Amino acid sequence: MIDIEDHDNHQQSNGHTHEHSHNHSHGHNHHHGPNNKKGLTIALIITAGIMLLEFFGGLFTNSLALLADSGHMLSDVAALALSLMAIWFAAKPPSPNKTYGFYRFEILAALMNGISLFLISGFIIWEAYDRFLDPPKVASGGMMIIACVGLIANILSAWSLMRQGDVKHNINVRSAYLHIIGDALSSVGAIVAGLLMLIFAWYIADPIISVLVALLILKSAWSVMKVTVHILMEGTPITVNSVDLKLTLLGIEGVMDVHDLHIWTITSGLDSLSCHMLIEDTHDSQAILQTAIRIIEDTYKIKHTTIQIEKSNLQHAENKV
Numbered sequence: 001m002i003d004i005e006d007h008d009n010h011q012q013s014n015g016h017t018h019e020h021s022h023n024h025s026h027g028h029n030h031h032h033g034p035n036n037k038k039g040l041t042i043a044l045i046i047t048a049g050i051m052l053l054e055f056f057g058g059l060f061t062n063s064l065a066l067l068a069d070s071g072h073m074l075s076d077v078a079a080l081a082l083s084l085m086a087i088w089f090a091a092k093p094p095s096p097n098k099t100y101g102f103y104r105f106e107i108l109a110a111l112m113n114g115i116s117l118f119l120i121s122g123f124i125i126w127e128a129y130d131r132f133l134d135p136p137k138v139a140s141g142g143m144m145i146i147a148c149v150g151l152i153a154n155i156l157s158a159w160s161l162m163r164q165g166d167v168k169h170n171i172n173v174r175s176a177y178l179h180i181i182g183d184a185l186s187s188v189g190a191i192v193a194g195l196l197m198l199i200f201a202w203y204i205a206d207p208i209i210s211v212l213v214a215l216l217i218l219k220s221a222w223s224v225m226k227v228t229v230h231i232l233m234e235g236t237p238i239t240v241n242s243v244d245l246k247l248t249l250l251g252i253e254g255v256m257d258v259h260d261l262h263i264w265t266i267t268s269g270l271d272s273l274s275c276h277m278l279i280e281d282t283h284d285s286q287a288i289l290q291t292a293i294r295i296i297e298d299t300y301k302i303k304h305t306t307i308q309i310e311k312s313n314l315q316h317a318e319n320k321v
Contacts (some may be wrong), residue, residue: 035172037087039164043157043180044080046317047073050153057146064131064206066146066190070187071148075120076179079113083176086110090267103267104232106145111228113175117221124214129206130313135203144194151187154180170268171231175224182217189213234264237271240300248299249275254283254289260319263302274306 011218026045058066086109094101157180161167167177196205236242240263249258257278265271274295279288289309296302310316 022103036165036170037084040080040084040087040173040176042160042164043176044077044084046074046153046157046160047080047180047183050150051077054146054150058141061143061146062136063138063143063190063194064127064210065138066143067127071120071123073183073194075116076183079116079179080176082109082112083172086172094221100266103270106170106267107228107231110171110175110224111232113179113227114221114224117179117217117224119199121214121218121221124210124217128210128214129185131207132204135206138194138197138203138206140194140197144191144198147187147190147194151184151191154184154187158184166268171224171227172268175228178224182213182220184217186213231265231267234262236263237265240271240302245273245296245300246296249277249292252288254279254288255292256280262321266304270304272304272306273300273302274308276289276310278310278312281311281313285311 026181051070053071054073055064058064058070083106086106089105092102121294158177161177161180162171165173165177167174189212193205193209196202230238242261242263245263246258255277259276259278261273261275263271263273269306277288277292279285289307292307293305296305
């Protein structure tokens with residue numbers, strides 16, 4: 001299917017249009033504006049500072065829970081920096097060989113963040129194995145103090161992202177947010193392990209808590225990776241029911257068939273749709289086209305729409321997908 005912008009000339013010949021929001025700066029600011037950037041920057045500064053504190057604190061107290069938390073924070077620093085880079089790339093305008101621009105870099109950044117969460121969790125579990133066999137003594141008091149400082153920093157970082165960024169709808173910012181939440185869980189785990197060791201001298205609590213935290217991190221990583229892979233596979237957005245949408249289009253007067261319907265996500269908050277609509281020869285193609293565009297935008301919130309209107313005398317090869 002040919003994607004064209006010259007509406008007046010081509011719509012009259014085959015009823016095909018590419019209806020889409022041309023104000024890229026407006027859509028960009030809505031999803032990747034200074035709020036997301038500011039929230040990520042604040043979180044990055046806080047996380048980097050606490051990472052160094054927990055790393056040296058873990059070495060001083062001989063705590064795997066603290067070292068695991070500092071290792072996870074290292075991945076957070078990389079994740080936050082990657083998310084900031086993704087926002088910068090997404091702001092670049094489209095080019096002749098990147099017609100959708102660089103929006104997808106945010107999805108790739110989220111996927112890489114999810115993979116890093118998996119790797120960090122695996123490393124924590126691996127390190128905990130030896131400590132299960134021979135739990136070392138841990139300076140639980142110092143460990144708890146440092147973990148408390150880390151928890152406060154995690155809460156501040158998470159708060160800055162929730163206040164400044166879109167952690168609900170932007171998968172890139174959400175993946176960075178989940179890194180920080182994983183850190184907060186690690187800090188809570190370190191505090192609980194410290195209490196158990198301080199009161200009962202139960203040093204095996206350190207690896208046990210570390211593994212539990214690693215499993216919680218894995219759960220968050222899986223949710224991010226599942227969404228990003230779905231987007232990269234051009235899956236239908238979870239907010240759109242494609243069967244319902246097709247039935248809605250078929251309900252427009254004069255529409256006989258809707259085929260080659262594709263709905264996919266370019267980046268968080270930016271969905272696209274393309275389809276062919278076979279209409280009765282006696283009906284006004286432009287009126288039907290305008291109705292379809294309005295319904296898709298108003299009901300399903302999809303503004304980037306390409307529809308090819310067909311009548312009985314139009315023949316084209318069958319599409320493979």
